[in-house]
Amino acid sequence: MTARLAVQVDAFNYPDGTPALAEIRFDVREGEFCGILGANGSGKTTLLKIVDGLIKEYTGQVLLDGQDVRRLHPREIYRKVGLVFQNPDDQLFASTVAEDVAFGPRNMGMAEDEVAARVAAALAAVELESLGGKNIHHLSYGQKKRACIAGLLAMGHGTLLLDEPTAGLDPMGEYRMMELLLRLNRENGVTIVMATHSVDLVPLFLDRLHILSRGRVVRSGPPEEVFTAPAELENVKLRLPHIAELIYRLKHQDRLPFPRLPLTIGEARREIVELVGLAGAPHTKENT
Numbered sequence: 444m445t446a447r448l449a450v451q452v453d454a455f456n457y458p459d460g461t462p463a464l465a466e467i468r469f470d471v472r473e474g475e476f477c478g479i480l481g482a483n484g485s486g487k488t489t490l491l492k493i494v495d496g497l498i499k500e501y502t503g504q505v506l507l508d509g510q511d512v513r514r515l516h517p518r519e520i521y522r523k524v525g526l527v528f529q530n531p532d533d534q535l536f537a538s539t540v541a542e543d544v545a546f547g548p549r550n551m552g553m554a555e556d557e558v559a560a561r562v563a564a565a566l567a568a569v570e571l572e573s574l575g576g577k578n579i580h581h582l583s584y585g586q587k588k589r590a591c592i593a594g595l596l597a598m599g600h601g602t603l604l605l606d607e608p609t610a611g612l613d614p615m616g617e618y619r620m621m622e623l624l625l626r627l628n629r630e631n632g633v634t635i636v637m638a639t640h641s642v643d644l645v646p647l648f649l650d651r652l653h654i655l656s657r658g659r660v661v662r663s664g665p666p667e668e669v670f671t672a673p674a675e676l677e678n679v680k681l682r683l684p685h686i687a688e689l690i691y692r693l694k695h696q697d698r699l700p701f702p703r704l705p706l707t708i709g710e711a712r713r714e715i716v717e718l719v720g721l722a723g724a725p726h727t728k729e730n731t
């Protein structure tokens with residue numbers, strides 16, 4: 444079941460006095476794949492915990508399908524929204540992968556044949572179907588991250604909040620994780636909100652970004668609207684994607700007349716081909 448979220452955090456300070464979040468307002472639409480993009484310490488984890496109802500002592504309100512999450516029983520929140528922690532070892536605890544994934548549906552009171560069907564479907568969705576009997580401690584880091592997602596999918600969450608899902612993964616692992624999330628979003632209709640600082644990956648996958656800096660959302664919009672100039676991003680301790688930085692310098696330092704700023708290698712390739720007057724190359728998976 445996907446959910447609509449309306450997030451408004453006027454202020455939140457941790458008990459030790461650290462001001463963590465202020466003046467935050469954004470919506471998450473059903474079926475959206477959006478990102479909270481911010482440097483270390485900008486407040487991403489804190490914000491996800493608020494949205495998931497784990498932190499309650501803030502001013503403002505987070506509405507989940509129109510209801511204040513602070514007034515909902517955790518079970519009502521967890522029926523709709525699931526949070527994947529940054530470190531999978533904080534989330535996994537059963538002895539085998541299948542047992543861990545089964546824990547949620549079993550806890551929700553489902554019959555054993557329904558639990559088994561959900562475990563099988565969830566493991567297939569994250570491509571871990573052959574590892575159901577494996578000891579959790581023997582999984583690789585990337586497999587653990589997938590097992591965490593399977594656990595939430597098995598409970599039927601239509602909305603996933605993910606804290607740095609690509610952190611700690613190798614370059615191919617990062618890409619595979621993003622492709623998995625994109626598939627869950629586009630094919631299974633899962634709404635996704637992910638916290639990240641991976642500026643090179645987000646233009647390839649995300650519909651919309653909310654840039655978080657020092658606990659405030661300073662900019663929201665699709666990647667092409669928020670990635671426009673290096674200086675603005677440096678102010679919030681981020682940068683343009685590498686390929687966009689190259690084209691930006693060619694345009695502003697070498698005066699090459701690029702009409703717009705491409706954010707991916709595929710877009711940049713098309714712009715360059717057009718600029719030098721060659722026939723456009725066919726559009727393939729490799730050049731997006």
Ligand SMILES: Nc1ncnc2c1ncn2[C@@H]1O[C@H](COP(=O)(O)OP(=O)(O)OP(=O)(O)O)[C@@H](O)[C@H]1O
Pocket residue numbers: 457458459461462463481482483484485486487488489490
């Ligand atoms: N339990 C806590 N008590 C006090 N301050 C905290 C606590 N947890 C986080 N903070 C502070 O709140 C601010 C935001 O931290 P948060 O972990 O939300 O940032 P983040 O964007 O997720 O960072 P990272 O990318 O490094 O994981 C930081 O200044 C941090 O020191």
